[in-house]
Amino acid sequence: MPAWLFALLAAAFVLYTDDYVIAGVLPEIARDLDVSEAQAGQLVTAFSLTVALAAPMAGVALARVSRRHLFTVSFVVFVVANLLAATTTGFGPLMALRIVAALAAAASTPAVFAHAAERAPEGHIGRYVAVVALGVTGSIAAGVPIGTWIGGQYGWRATFVSMAVAGIAALVFVLATLPREHGRTGEVPSVSDQLRTLAGAPVLLGILANCTLMTGSMMMLTYMAPHIDAVSEASVDQRALAFSLSGIAGIVCIWLGGRATDRWGADRSLVAGIIVFTGVMGILAALWFARPVPFSVLVVVGTIWGGMAFWNSPAIQARLYLLAGPVAAQALALNTSGTYLGVALGGAVGGMTLSGLGAGFLPAVAALLGLGALALLACAIGASKRPVRGETTAADVA
Template sequence: MFGLLAAAFVLYTDDYVIAGILPELAGELGVTEGQAGQLVTAFSATVAVAAPLAAVALARVPRRRLLAVALLTFIAANAAAAMTPSFAVLVVLRVLAALSAAACTPVLFAFAARHAPEEKVGSYLAVVSLGVTGAIAAGVPAGTWIGGTFGWRGTFAAMAIAGALVVVLLLTTLPRPEGAEEAPALGEQLRALRRLPIVLGLLANCVLMTGSMMMLTYLAPYLAETTTAGVDERAVAFGLAGIAGMAGIWLGGVATDRWGADRALLFGVTMIVAAMVALWALWASRPASLPIVLAVAAVWGGMAFWNSPAIQARLHRLAGPVSGQALALNTSGTYLGVSLGAAGGGVILTGAGPGVLPLSAAAFAIAALVLLALAGRATRVVVPG
């Protein structure tokens, strides 16, 4: 399991770490920071589009071989990025690294779920998901420090080295398959993925992520208007949210195993709604107490990640032999939600101010609850038949 966690940590760090080295990268390659920031857009958009396509097209490729080839491509792309003199070439290399991530990421979660005992699926998924929160809490700061000390090229070189270590770790720890990789025919895969409970669950994840990222992306202006928080206090807020997220994702996995995915999701999403309403109330009574705002933000950060193991465990259970493909679509929905949340939150912030952001995020969370309820109802209708 540690190999799967480490792989998720490296792949997600590779996407997010650009933010920490933007000024140096842009200055050396002769582009604006806004243009350099499009490297993140290119990576995320590529993963969102390519993940489900790769899951279907590569369904019959043995998992160990798929992970090894994709990660070797990832290593080559990052090593070349450390030496490229051209921004245009760097964009191409980032797309290549993203294609590798698109092929790998859903496999990590599907592999964990498939090899977990039935009563531990949520916990196994939570372990892999810790790599995602760890990338935010530790990977990006480490990559930023490397970039500040050795230059931005050093960050890409470090990612290539980390990728090589992950390949060795996975090949020495993952079990070898006993036979050929089996997967349904393409038509059967598509029919299974079109089932209403799966579609509604995927949509719920995207909607929930949209609301969460709407608030997270613009947490700084919310804090600035609601409290007397300065730069240091805002850094503390993001740090607390990250730590709470790591705790939340683990506890969410345990709750999924003990309560079931549906009950865990009901609790997690309801807590998000409550936290968003509390953040709005604190804004309405501004200036608010900073410790209280930070406490509520920490609860929200924990609950935002709490839901991930339950969503994935639910999809794994419903999708059966096409769980890898369903989890790939879930990855796409997550990246799409990140993009929509940032874009929609920006419009709301400009037009109505930061105080409306918590209510908007709460509305998206309620919509996700409705979609999950409909998915549960559709599941009960489909299963008896």
């Protein structure tokens, strides 16, 4: 695989770590800036919502900008925002700088995945996208713990400095390896044609399916600890092991999901992944009635869930790339928005479920969301196979 593909992996790793790493140093930020931890937590919310809102608009507005220029400007903004965040003495300025960093991430994250898909050899789109997607799971498995350790040893400001340094390193890696382009103006349809494709049922329903699935996945990830406590008599160390194994399974299954996408097609891979995810949620829901469940049983089921939560990522990206054609980057930007929205909704829906029904109902609600995602995907697949006057069908996606 080419060096530029691993540069894109590094870029994704840095961008996603920057979003998640704040969670590890929230107490220190809250104490130093004299705000509550709940208020400090809104730094994460603001970042995610900014990306969700800005990514689709950036995808359309920046469609004609070369990728090298896009990555250069966005990462420079990203680096400056993190360096200034390390020097700020007020919560308001810090919030503003997190929004600026999120705008940079919104502009560049979809392009990272789009470039990998565009440059992939025939029959290898899933695997190339999977390599870049490893940056997402890697940010959770390694980026956040490293950033948290740096914050614990040298203060939360050092965490922002480390993110700026990582951003510089990623940009240098990208510019040193990314193939040069000679302009993109001839490839990009008009704004009205872009919007028509993005609003079409095959694309839009698929993005809604991903958002629904992300809501179910993230509500379980966010509230995994209270669910384990409610179902099993697990210790703190055992809970940490459960999170670790889920992350490792996610890394493995992203790669396997990419290979499955290339072998089976994006639609079949997605259907299989959603069915397994929903089934595992059903098993976890049933285990509530057999509590206390031995931790060995719970960790096996939870590890399978952790893997399947990430299995679908390459298939989703590859499906949108194949369907959207010349507006693939814009479709991936809209999907980025749906993903971040799913993360935000997962926290909200999971919180309401936990406080209203109890931890035992979390998997049941996640299973219902999985069924909803499967229904939306079925509608999207059906729509992609219906011929439209003057156009070809997208049946080859499956």
